[in-house]
Amino acid sequence: MRRASLYIGITCISLVILLAVAGLIWTPYDPTAVSTERLLPPGWPHVLGTDGFGSDVLSRIMSGARICLLVGMLSVTGAAVIGVPLGVFAGMTRGWVSEIPSRLADILYGFPALLLAILFAAAVGGSTWTAMLAISVATIPAFVRIARAATLQVMSQAYIEAARLSGTPTLSIAWRHVLPNIAPVLGVQASVSFGIAILAEAGLSYLGLGSGADQPTWGRMLREAQDYLFNAPELALWPGLAIAVATLGFNLLGDGLRDLLDPKLREVA
Numbered sequence: 001m002r003r004a005s006l007y008i009g010i011t012c013i014s015l016v017i018l019l020a021v022a023g024l025i026w027t028p029y030d031p032t033a034v035s036t037e038r039l040l041p042p043g044w045p046h047v048l049g050t051d052g053f054g055s056d057v058l059s060r061i062m063s064g065a066r067i068c069l070l071v072g073m074l075s076v077t078g079a080a081v082i083g084v085p086l087g088v089f090a091g092m093t094r095g096w097v098s099e100i101p102s103r104l105a106d107i108l109y110g111f112p113a114l115l116l117a118i119l120f121a122a123a124v125g126g127s128t129w130t131a132m133l134a135i136s137v138a139t140i141p142a143f144v145r146i147a148r149a150a151t152l153q154v155m156s157q158a159y160i161e162a163a164r165l166s167g168t169p170t171l172s173i174a175w176r177h178v179l180p181n182i183a184p185v186l187g188v189q190a191s192v193s194f195g196i197a198i199l200a201e202a203g204l205s206y207l208g209l210g211s212g213a214d215q216p217t218w219g220r221m222l223r224e225a226q227d228y229l230f231n232a233p234e235l236a237l238w239p240g241l242a243i244a245v246a247t248l249g250f251n252l253l254g255d256g257l258r259d260l261l262d263p264k265l266r267e268v269a
Helices: 004-025 057-092 095-109 113-124 128-155 158-165 170-206 218-228 234-261 263-268
Strands: none
Touching: 004 057, 004 234, 057 095, 057 128, 057 170, 057 218, 057 234, 095 128, 113 128, 113 170, 128 170, 158 170, 170 218, 170 234, 218 234
């Protein structure tokens, strides 16, 4: 049972990926189509019913899964590409130079994803790319701090000192010794950040700072369902459940990876 969180997380993520892949190939109806069949309850042929515009809810859920994974993947990847090298640099250098990335990360912590999205939306307009950029920038400090802490731990090992004394270049030490040893920690952080990015994207879409009206997203579906909360409460249930499953899946995956990869936790178990 100690790997239950890992298996549950993989199951939830697999379900979201299955919806996204299926949405790329086929959806029961056009997710942006408008019809007169408004607020139909779940049944056949509309399995999850229709919304206030007559659009098929299942088709919009499937289309929203694709955008959800896209935003999460690109925003977390962008944050890792910038944050990890900065964190490794801060952990491998000494003196005031090593403090620069940490202080920059502290400054970025003062600009949460919502505030950045508002600033970017005011400058270039709200869109999927605006949300991804805001989430990515807001996630960088977490990778900087995690990478720096893990690098400091690796740099205290005797084999690093031996590599330095043998004349191994700093970049070679970082590539051959530091990155492989901190990769498990970064993987756990990436999984947790993925779940946070999905939740942040849903919140931004709910506020109208994410994807446009022509792109169905789970957050926008929640916002539209708010107008029919008493007449058709299931309209809020389906996107809310999708957001919960995706976020829970990545958080449980991160916990499972931590339990699996952390040698101290393995010894305790």
